[in-house]
Amino acid sequence: MCAPALLGLAGATSLRQAVLRASTAGMVLSVGGFLLALLLNLPPGPLIGVLCVGLLVVRRGG
Numbered sequence: 001m002c003a004p005a006l007l008g009l010a011g012a013t014s015l016r017q018a019v020l021r022a023s024t025a026g027m028v029l030s031v032g033g034f035l036l037a038l039l040l041n042l043p044p045g046p047l048i049g050v051l052c053v054g055l056l057v058v059r060r061g062g
Contacts, residue, residue: 003052
């Protein structure tokens with residue numbers, strides 16, 4: 001649940017920018033997780049979590 005917030009806070013210069021980035025990241029990750037779950041016939045909750053952690057690892061550089 002805190003992955004979109006961490007992504008939004010990275011490099012944000014204001015609270016408004018952080019909130020907009022976090023909400024956008026949350027929406028993109030949720031929709032991506034649901035679409036991937038439909039394609040792979042897997043439960044969406046864990047898949048969204050895996051996408052969040054994966055994006056955090058990619059953004060943090062390893």
